[in-house]
Amino acid sequence: xxxxxxxxxxxxxxxxxxxxxxxLVTYQLKDISPDMSFLEMFDVLNEQLxxxxxxxxxxxxxxxxxxxxxxxxxxxxxxxGPKSKVTTCQLHMRxxxxxxxIVVEPWRAAAFPVIKDLTVDRSAFDxxxxxxxxxxxxxxxxxxxxxxxIPKPDADAAFSAxxxxxxxACVATCKNSSAxxxxxxxxxxxxxxxxxxxxxxxxxxxxxxxxDEEGFGNCSNTGACEVECxxxxxxxxxxxxxxxxxxxxxxx
Amino acid sequence: xxxxxSKIPEGSIDQKWxxxxxxxxxxxxxxxxxxxxxxxxxxxxxxxAAASLAEMGYKVKVFCFQxxxxxxHSIAAQGGINAAKNYQNDGDSTYRLFYDTIKGGDYRARxxxxxxxxxxxxxxxxxxVAQGVPLAREYGGMLSNRSFGGTQVQRTFYAAGQTxxxxxxGAYSALERQVGMGTVEMCSRHxxxxxxxxxxxxxxxxxxxxxxxxxxxxxxxxxxxxxxGYGNVFYLSTNAMGSNVTAAWKAHKKGAFFGNPCYTQxxxxxxxxxxxxxxxxxxxxxxxxxxxRIWVPKKQNxxxxxxxxxxxxxxxxxxxxxxxxxxxxxxxxxSRAAKERCDAGYGVGASKMAVYLDYKAAIDRYGxxxxxxxxxxxxxxxxxxxxxxxxxxxxxGNLFEMYEQITGENPYEVPMRIYPAVHYTMGGLWxxxxxxxxxxGMYALGEANFSDHGANRLGASALMQGLADxxxxxPYTIGSYLANEIRTKAIPTDxxxxxxxxxxxxxxxxxxxxxxxxxSVDHFHKALGKIMWEKCGMARNEKGLKxxxxxxxxxxxxxxxxxxxxxxxxxxxxxxxxxxRVADFLELGELMCIxxxxxNESCGGHFREEYxxxxxxxxxxxxxxxxxxxxxxxxxxxxxxHKEELNFEVIKIAARSYK
Ligand SMILES: Cc1cc2nc3c(=O)[nH]c(=O)nc-3n(C[C@H](O)[C@H](O)[C@H](O)COP(=O)(O)OP(=O)(O)OC[C@H]3O[C@@H](n4cnc5c(N)ncnc54)[C@H](O)[C@@H]3O)c2cc1C
Ligand code: SF4
Ligand code: FES
Numbered sequence: 001x002x003x004x005x006x007x008x009x010x011x012x013x014x015x016x017x018x019x020x021x022x023x024l025v026t027y028q029l030k031d032i033s034p035d036m037s038f039l040e041m042f043d044v045l046n047e048q049l050x051x052x053x054x055x056x057x058x059x060x061x062x063x064x065x066x067x068x069x070x071x072x073x074x075x076x077x078x079x080x081g082p083k084s085k086v087t088t089c090q091l092h093m094r095x096x097x098x099x100x101x102i103v104v105e106p107w108r109a110a111a112f113p114v115i116k117d118l119t120v121d122r123s124a125f126d127x128x129x130x131x132x133x134x135x136x137x138x139x140x141x142x143x144x145x146x147x148x149x150i151p152k153p154d155a156d157a158a159f160s161a162x163x164x165x166x167x168x169a170c171v172a173t174c175k176n177s178s179a180x181x182x183x184x185x186x187x188x189x190x191x192x193x194x195x196x197x198x199x200x201x202x203x204x205x206x207x208x209x210x211x212d213e214e215g216f217g218n219c220s221n222t223g224a225c226e227v228e229c230x231x232x233x234x235x236x237x238x239x240x241x242x243x244x245x246x247x248x249x250x251x252x
Numbered sequence: 253x254x255x256x257x258s259k260i261p262e263g264s265i266d267q268k269w270x271x272x273x274x275x276x277x278x279x280x281x282x283x284x285x286x287x288x289x290x291x292x293x294x295x296x297x298x299x300x301a302a303a304s305l306a307e308m309g310y311k312v313k314v315f316c317f318q319x320x321x322x323x324x325h326s327i328a329a330q331g332g333i334n335a336a337k338n339y340q341n342d343g344d345s346t347y348r349l350f351y352d353t354i355k356g357g358d359y360r361a362r363x364x365x366x367x368x369x370x371x372x373x374x375x376x377x378x379x380x381v382a383q384g385v386p387l388a389r390e391y392g393g394m395l396s397n398r399s400f401g402g403t404q405v406q407r408t409f410y411a412a413g414q415t416x417x418x419x420x421x422g423a424y425s426a427l428e429r430q431v432g433m434g435t436v437e438m439c440s441r442h443x444x445x446x447x448x449x450x451x452x453x454x455x456x457x458x459x460x461x462x463x464x465x466x467x468x469x470x471x472x473x474x475x476x477x478x479x480x481g482y483g484n485v486f487y488l489s490t491n492a493m494g495s496n497v498t499a500a501w502k503a504h505k506k507g508a509f510f511g512n513p514c515y516t517q518x519x520x521x522x523x524x525x526x527x528x529x530x531x532x533x534x535x536x537x538x539x540x541x542x543x544x545r546i547w548v549p550k551k552q553n554x555x556x557x558x559x560x561x562x563x564x565x566x567x568x569x570x571x572x573x574x575x576x577x578x579x580x581x582x583x584x585x586x587s588r589a590a591k592e593r594c595d596a597g598y599g600v601g602a603s604k605m606a607v608y609l610d611y612k613a614a615i616d617r618y619g620x621x622x623x624x625x626x627x628x629x630x631x632x633x634x635x636x637x638x639x640x641x642x643x644x645x646x647x648x649g650n651l652f653e654m655y656e657q658i659t660g661e662n663p664y665e666v667p668m669r670i671y672p673a674v675h676y677t678m679g680g681l682w683x684x685x686x687x688x689x690x691x692x693g694m695y696a697l698g699e700a701n702f703s704d705h706g707a708n709r710l711g712a713s714a715l716m717q718g719l720a721d722x723x724x725x726x727p728y729t730i731g732s733y734l735a736n737e738i739r740t741k742a743i744p745t746d747x748x749x750x751x752x753x754x755x756x757x758x759x760x761x762x763x764x765x766x767x768x769x770x771x772s773v774d775h776f777h778k779a780l781g782k783i784m785w786e787k788c789g790m791a792r793n794e795k796g797l798k799x800x801x802x803x804x805x806x807x808x809x810x811x812x813x814x815x816x817x818x819x820x821x822x823x824x825x826x827x828x829x830x831x832x833r834v835a836d837f838l839e840l841g842e843l844m845c846i847x848x849x850x851x852n853e854s855c856g857g858h859f860r861e862e863y864x865x866x867x868x869x870x871x872x873x874x875x876x877x878x879x880x881x882x883x884x885x886x887x888x889x890x891x892x893x894h895k896e897e898l899n900f901e902v903i904k905i906a907a908r909s910y911k
Binding site: 004016017033035036037039040043044046047049050051053054055056058060061062063064065066067068069070085086090092094115116119121122123125126129130131132133134135136137138139140142143144145146148149150151152155156158159162163165166189190193195196 | 300303304307318319320321322323325327328337339375377378379380381382383384385386387388389390391392393394395411412414416417418421424425426428429431432438440463492493494526527529530531532534535653654657658660723724727770772774775816818819823824825826827
């Protein structure tokens with residue numbers, strides 16, 4: 001089956017923990033198959049390191065099918081690597097050539113401190129959602145779902161915004177480490193739906209306040225986030241969020 | 253005599269749950285505030301339970317091993333969630349969902365539980381829509397449905413191919429709302445490694461902070477395990493890399509019986525293995541069987557490309573064998589049929605271990621309807637394809653993209669190659685009607701319990717069950733236990749039981765580092781997976797199972813002599829996490845084989861080659877095996893079987909036929 005034939009040079013960020021400094025370390029890999037995923041290539045590297053008695057590279061991953069948002073490698077200067085609209089776990093080695101040198105670093109942002117090697121702490125995202133990324137409805141007293149017809153275009157637009165996987169690539173690629181794309185996707189999803197109207201103004205304000213508190217930077221409309229987002233979350237969401245935020249402040 | 257009491261309420265099937273609800277003991281609001289509940293797991297079951305219980309006023313602590321509760325494996329569910337809404341007016345009802353689920357489970361599930369599941373199914377959809385979950389809609393603004401395997405109605409709600417993601421994000425937002433309000437304490441990147449029991453009652457857990465490596469003690473008046481399934485015992489499965497049995501297994505070793513461990517579901521439509529480097533398998537949602545047609549060449553070892561094989565030389569074997577359900581037969585039936593064709597030499601692709609899932613007919617069909625809708629009367633072939641592709645893309649676009657990413661082939665142009673893979677585990681911790689395990693105060697919800705799916709789960713019903721358990725069942729049933737706990741003060745965690753439990757965890761960690769062996773954890777995991785897949789997988793027989801039990805014993809002792817765990821205990825150390833999980837899989841695997849060997853019949857996902865009809869269908873033995881096998885751990889990898897007899901009072905038990 002997949003007899004691998006690619007030889008690669010990897011430069012991987014190694015950092016013991018959040019308190020120490022890190023550095024790029026070079027590894028040579030042989031016989032990599034183009035059918036491998038990028039993370040399977042790391043499995044091969046780690047297996048070699050373990051057999052040699054060295055410490056394997058720590059990296060985040062779980063579903064390995066592009067939906068949990070856990071994987072997070074900054075590959076050759078781009079979050080999730082060279083292909084657009086894929087996560088690191090979905091990137092396959094057929095996107096690289098024999099002899100390539102690949103530099104792999106963690107997400108870099110003040111709000112995402114490194115835990116170890118390529119693993120970072122993204123809990124700031126959860127704290128932002130806890131400030132308003134929901135509709136306040138308790139379990140057990142919802143009306144029949146079809147009593148609330150929602151125009152298909154609205155439902156579809158809300159779904160597109162809700163497709164965000166919370167990976168943080170948008171932050172990692174932004175020169176200001178802004179979390180606007182992530183936050184705006186959630187605010188948009190709820191603003192587009194009738195269920196989201198009641199808390200519309202408070203939501204935008206408190207989520208944005210938490211975003212600032214976590215140390216994410218400002219948005220300067222460079223648009224790199226949209227380009228790098230594996231789920232195609234659109235910049236329109238940021239425009240919508242700005243309108244929401246503006247309206248919320250006027251109402252005050 | 254069996255020790256098992258399922259606690260199914262008296263009364264007629266459609267009255268049981270409503271009567272139960274109106275008579276179950278309640279805990280008053282003031283008392284709720286001093287009652288602490290530990291929820292391990294933040295998937296659909298855990299998040300929905302934690303949010304609901306916190307809304308009711310309990311103090312809740314939630315644990316998950318991922319960096320955020322939103323990443324629990326439920327996020328990956330693709331196809332949909334069932335509910336008996338009858339929005340399509342196609343004759344659906346609570347009874348029909350109940351019936352389909354019992355039949356789909358090959359008459360190995362409890363009627364009382366399944367009926368309750370069907371009853372609350374409709375509330376789930378209402379709840380999720382109220383939360384802002386963007387389920388798919390029709391142009392009139394109403395919710396849309398699709399059909400799924402094992403049913404003849406359209407009752408599956410969905411959000412493109414990302415239903416689990418959207419439902420989980422709904423439950424996660426409800427959970428985060430409670431976190432924001434201070435009623436839930438969220439402990440991400442924490443792994444539960446032991447249950448603490450005092451006088452046989454669950455009182456808390458030991459968890460490891462995965463970043464610092466520190467062991468922590470947490471008290472709870474009740475402990476809810478919502479820790480998902482154990483499909484990764486096979487190494488290769490559609491589960492996430494971290495999915496594991498550890499929490500359930502530790503509970504099992506502390507007295508919780510394990511129900512039907514051998515019932516595993518092999519999903520028929522997954523992307524085939526491409527090489528030894530393979531780390532996981534990717535599911536292609538069952539919803540694809542709605543529109544896709546499955547076939548192999550009629551000729552053995554046919555080397556032509558799919559598109560070169562003319563229509564009359566294709567064998568649409570599911571349509572041929574099961575004309576009533578066709579491509580929509582239940583998963584176990586579809587998987588075995590694919591294996592049968594491949595074993596007989598009709599498989600396709602480089603490995604010959606694959607069958608085709610073809611969308612050409614669907615693209616044509618949708619092309620015609622779209623053309624009419626768009627007022628194009630004499631569409632060209634090109635126009636038809638474009639129209640048809642648009643519809644398919646809207647319905648299944650993300651799945652097609654995923655397929656192309658992984659295989660490098662464009663499924664709009666060439667048929668997909670698929671093969672069955674391990675996907676779900678119907679077995680799990682034995683629970684009664686209250687979802688309580690055999691350890692008082694310890695509950696199991698979602699895929700972690702054995703409850704509602706019998707020997708085979710129908711598609712789109714795991715999401716339903718996880719959310720039913722969390723939103724609508726546990727908030728009531730936990731009251732019957734906690735009402736008697738209001739006088740129990742929080743037990744300080746310097747209690748001897750906590751000290752002992754932590755010591756046991758520490759001892760195991762120390763042992764891992766002391767071995768200093770030569771082989772990686774993955775090495776052992778892969779070896780175990782191979783044994784399980786070959787001998788306790790899609791087809792099982794006595795000889796193979798006996799061999800497997802011996803092989804697992806040997807592998808387990810090698811593991812404990814020769815595994816190499818790098819790094820240290822007091823740091824972020826994924827190798828250490830994996831070692832603990834594989835150690836538990838090495839015990840569970842043996843129990844699965846023991847259970848499979850005990851069950852001398854074929855039912856649902858459990859196919860014993862010795863027990864089949866002449867045309868290769870599963871042959872049940874209701875006389876001797878109409879029971880839940882609940883295994884008690886007797887220490888040192890020995891087990892005692894307890895039987896819970898299943899009574900079918902409403903549904904007439906019959907041979908399952910999809911022909
Ligand atoms: C690819 C795929 C597609 C699927 N598609 C569908 C579908 O379309 N429809 C359907 O109905 N079903 C589907 N299923 C099945 C369904 O997704 C699962 O059965 C269901 O989501 C399980 O939910 P859960 O809440 O029980 O567990 P999970 O979502 O697996 O959550 C487990 C939780 O437990 C935590 N955990 C586990 N062990 C520990 C520990 N020791 N310490 C701390 N935390 C721990 C994890 O961190 C996680 O939060 C699919 C499954 C797969 C694999
Ligand atoms: S907006 Fe895109 S890049 Fe940012 S977190 Fe969401 S999915 Fe990731
Ligand atoms: S590992 Fe889940 S998105 Fe990559």
